[in-house]
Amino acid sequence: MIDYKQAGMRRSEYETTVRALGREPNETELRILGVMWSEHCSYKSTKPLLRTLPNKGERVWAGPGENAGIVDIGNGYGAAFKAESHNHPSAVAPYQGAATGVGGIIRDIIALGARPIASMDGLFFGDPSHPRTQSLSSGIVSGVAGYGNAVGVPTVGGKTLYDPSYSENPLLNALCLGIVRREDVISSKTAQPGQLVVILGSKTGRDGIAGAAFASVELSEDSKASRPSIQIGDPFIEKLLTEACLELRDKGLIVCMQDMGAAGITSSSSEIAAKSGVGMRIDFDKVPLRAEGMQPWEIALSESQERMLLIVQPEDYEKMAAIAERWGLDCAIIGEVTEGDRYVINWFGEEIVSLPASLIVDDCPEASWASRSPDYESAWTPREPSRSRDSSDMRDTLLRLLRSPSLADKSWIYDQYDSMVQTNTIVGPGAPVSLLRIRENGNMIAIALESDPWKCSLDPFRGGAESFAAGVRAVAAAGAVAIGATDCLNFPSPEKPEQFFELSEVVRGIAACGTELQCPVVSGNVSLYNESASGRILPTPVIGVVGLIEAPLSWIPSGNWKPGDRLYLVGKRESSLAGSHYQNVIDGKVSGRPMPFDPEMERSFGKLAHVTARKKLAQSARVLAGGGLAVALAKEALASGMGASLEIDPSTNDDVALFGEGGPRACYAVSEQDVAAFEETWRGFPCSYIGAAGGESLRFGSVSLPLDELRDAHSSVPENNGRRD
């Protein structure tokens, strides 16, 4: 018999269990509760924080509590989307960890009855010169590619940042988005007594047992011995499972569906029971197994991939089994929905688990951690005023920024991803925002994935809001209205007061941004304990923002300068180097206080950007992000294959003006005939003419940077990550 500590429980949690049951739990029950009450499954440290996030809105069909969120995208269709982390597995087994991260999030979307149409990935890698970074980053990228390409869901964009804090603890966040008709939406809350519990997909094996518990502790040297906790992915089976589930959906044969992710059969079945307010009986001896001699607790906690739990009407089972057989998938009745609240597991006729479903799913005591603000003020005190440099410095700085791994071209990553399958990708990876055609209703979706860990480390509230606002701005500049968001909160242990403070403040910033900009956070996940003996990760909220462009379609691409286009900068001139790429690359450390979140400015920007796109008053738009104005202009020039003459002289503009970040700002390229209408549209908002497109070099006053030189710098790839030939 194991004790509660071996099951991963705290004493207080164990005592809660004993009180609720009126007896000691047996070993299988203890193991189940240990995993289901782990941080990964229970969100016990963050529930109170997550409750503060806005998740309601006219367009929201489904929010937190379902497998993913769904927002209305018009004409009876919804976009189902969610981002999820798979950090610990990717740190230990990069290829499989990343692959199964992609597979898991795709199943979450299928579980709602949606067809997955796009994925994105958030990648956070360590110092490029660290010995592990090359193998971790290439393994993770290959894993995303290997799985996503085979399963036929295009990877249409993402975000990649490098910082030494991720050297031992890389992050892999995967976002998936699917399309569903309103009447086809499948819930996990609608099971009724008498219905059958069915498992569909792969057989259950010993892989990934208790992976959720593994994800809820800090990484240690022992983690490398945790390989049995790593799941193995099979995208071929996932593809078959996708088509089978969608066929079952079309034939109306599914009552409820839930992906078997963390804690496998146990979490999927008990969650359906608890959310539907019913009981459930599962016969473990009916589960198709791939390993011999598996113990009930191993079956309970196996995280074998590519499995779905379905609730079906008894009279529909035969039809369902025929469809499963056609797709070559295992399918078995493993239990029944019952009256009441009892979650029972039988093993060859013997009752081995009998727990209230609500106890497993809802009653994990919330963990409250002490919170204490670190000393931010000393970092906020400016050490030196913003520097003005002579013109050779400006050239050197811009080239160094373009060459830095976080800002450099990422085609070595995204060329490995099939970004076009399903033929809906209008703008794919490499652009600030990805655009997808929605064939079903003629509209378009814009998705941006953003994160600003450095600003979060200096001011978590402002950094959290900025991370979110950056995505809202990016979709707005393309012409979309942000209609929903998903967040992955990647943080170190919450048990240290300063770290819990940081987490709480980032969430407060996200909540403020979502509320002020009326963009509900409809799904997400939390990954804590991202630290190892060598340190902790930066606070890393990753936010996926989904925007809608309604027909008749009108949008503005990026990197589309035409000769003679007038270039405009909209947004305030002032910005900040605090937490910027400039500080990282040039100073080697970040300091200062990032720009405050200004909801009024953000809303005005969003409104005007939208008008600009509806009236198609610009050829090209790019929001100012990492590296500020100078890098935005350089990226526009490179993507357009064209230079510009800019009335921005480095001798009169300091580095803050050139490289500062934060706040709603964008550069637009406007055709001559649209100049008057463009200026009229932006009247009342800071808007200035900064130059004209054309030529083979980017000319900042007297400083001229040939496009070839910019391209050479931007296309440099981190050590050893380039092509092998």
Added chain:
Amino acid sequence: MQASIIVFPGSNCDRDVGHGLRSALGTEADFVWHTQTELPPGTDLVVLPGGFSYGDYLRCGAMAARSPIMGAVSRHAASGGLVLGICNGFQVLTESRLLPGALLANRTLRFICRPCTIRVERTDTPFTRTFREKQILHFPIAHYEGLYFLPGNELLALEKRRQVVFRYASTDGVADDSSNPNGALNNIAGIVNERGNVLGLMPHPERARDMLLGDASGAHADGTDFWKGIRDWADGRLGQ
């Protein structure tokens, strides 16, 4: 023209080809499950779509080449019917010996997905009659095993018989190492059988059909011409 798209377990471009045919020609293709042993009556064109048939396990295309439907596909080809294999479908065609050679791992040992340009080498096949000699087409690629290989003598013979239909080339028509994305011998992107009625190519015409797709400045719709050309041939409008 009646088209039949073969669906193997793991095919993932079948729906894209169906959509391409629908939007370019306004025709509905038949989707034929791999366990069938006969093609729908009246089939003019068989398409083996891209994807990862059988997960690409064992060897790309190897298991699909032994699917029940492939007997009917071979008979269709033998009777002069059109067979088109795209990407994984090309691999299935070489594995089933309907086309010579093999597709090996890209020389970068990486999956490559990107826009790509190919040069039309022959306009006297049923698949290329609407194109001009040496015309440059924009068809994207997305594959891990796309390096076309054939032993030296056989490659010479293949070239001599003019079986090479498409070659990777730059936008100004130069087929050299720098315009070769995957290391394919002689920059080969697509070949036909000796009779000219079976075409395999690695690039994806069904992804080059819609001006909306691709970045705003580089969108191309050469795929539409490709499908129309095949339709015209099949419907006898251009004769043989």
